[in-house]
Amino acid sequence: MCSVKFRGLIFIFIVFISSVCFAEDRIVLDLKGCIERVVRFHPELGEFKQDVEIYKAKLTEAQAAVFPQIELMALGGPSPKAEKEAISPEIRTDVKSTTINGIFGMLTMQVLQPIYTFGKLSGYKTAAEGGIKVSEAELEKKRSEIILKTKELYWSLSLIRELRNLANEIKDELEKAIKRTEEDLKKDIPPADELTLYKLKTYFGEVKRNLNEIDKNEAIIIEALRFMAGLSGKRIEIITEPLKYEESYMKPDELIAKAFILRPEMIQIREGLKARQSLIDVEKSNLYPQIFFLVKGSLAGATNRDRIHNPYIYDPLNDSMLAAVLGMKLNIDFGITKGKIREAEIEYQKIVEKKKLAENGIPVQIMKAYIELQEASKSAKDMEEAYQNAKKWLVTADANIDMGIGETKDLADAVLAYATTRINHLKALYNQKMALANLVQASGLDKDEREVK
Known part of the structure; x- marks a missing residue:
């Protein structure tokens, strides 16, 4: 009796240790976890991080220039x-060679x-400080782009898994309908006919094909997320939230005002203007x-x-x-310095033009994203109503057949309508999620997500 208990304890201990080791080898991520990983470890960020280090080195150089x-x-x-x-007592002139x-x-x-230096050293320092902020803003801009891509992959994965659930649900309904139709044909019950059976089996084959494609797409998305999170070669599990309607109370005017403060592009422009003005001052200092x-x-x-x-x-x-x-x-170069000053002024003016473009383009971008969100939200609500009605249709058709007062072809039509409306409903919910993500990025409200924890 004791040996049996002892063997049981050993078995439980081995199972526990195995499950712990398995859990340690697997990394579980939700949407927040995916975003936190990609903003730290995405392979494309390495180049932008080095640009920041370059300007830090330039700042060190500028700071050291004031010392001897x-x-x-x-x-x-x-x-x-x-x-x-x-040479002593008199200088000899007959020394013909040296040894x-x-x-x-x-x-x-x-x-x-x-x-x-008439502002040269301080100008270099200010330009380097501005360069750091510009390169950091460029890094933030890239992070914002990969966050949006991460959300796109995450909600695509959620959509695919919802579609799998739907496909399995439709598959079960079709299997029941096919079985019922085959039994009715054997019993020669009048409503049953081979045409309906062929239709059901056609739908059934299409559902199985969609399930295979869903499995493929899920694997591809998970592999993409693994790469973006810097987890290549490691086992990961992505926990997805179900697609649900999300209320949004954002106002375009407020979003535009926030975008001019929070968008990395605006930070680049502000700091870039300071840096370029400093470089103009540096070139002008060469006149003195x-x-x-x-x-x-x-x-x-x-x-x-x-x-x-x-x-x-x-x-x-x-x-x-x-x-x-x-x-x-003092260097006098007859126009070379003036040419360099003019070149620096043109570089400054280029950023001024970018500023004008941003000030006019960002509101348009936000309004576009806002209108798309409004449309996606309305479509999601409309498809929710259509989906619920199709679900009632399917339940009624199924119940009628169970009671012997319905026909299989009515069930087939109900299944097709239910599948179509549910797919469109899920796509509308996905579109709403992505429209919201685009609006958040366009307005710079993803600032907290861009921060490295």
């Missing part, structure tokens, strides 16, 4: 012989500290002198050269020097 720039150089090589007797019989070493240093502080020095020594302590005589291979100066640098 130090240049050190060390040299070494063969040294020509030079003795002070060649290379030594080596020299030299260390040079230059420290350049910008003092005033760049003022700097410079410290320059060198230390050199050679094995075969005498050191001359005379400020009028400088030996670069065997001498030392240190100087600190205040300098000014």
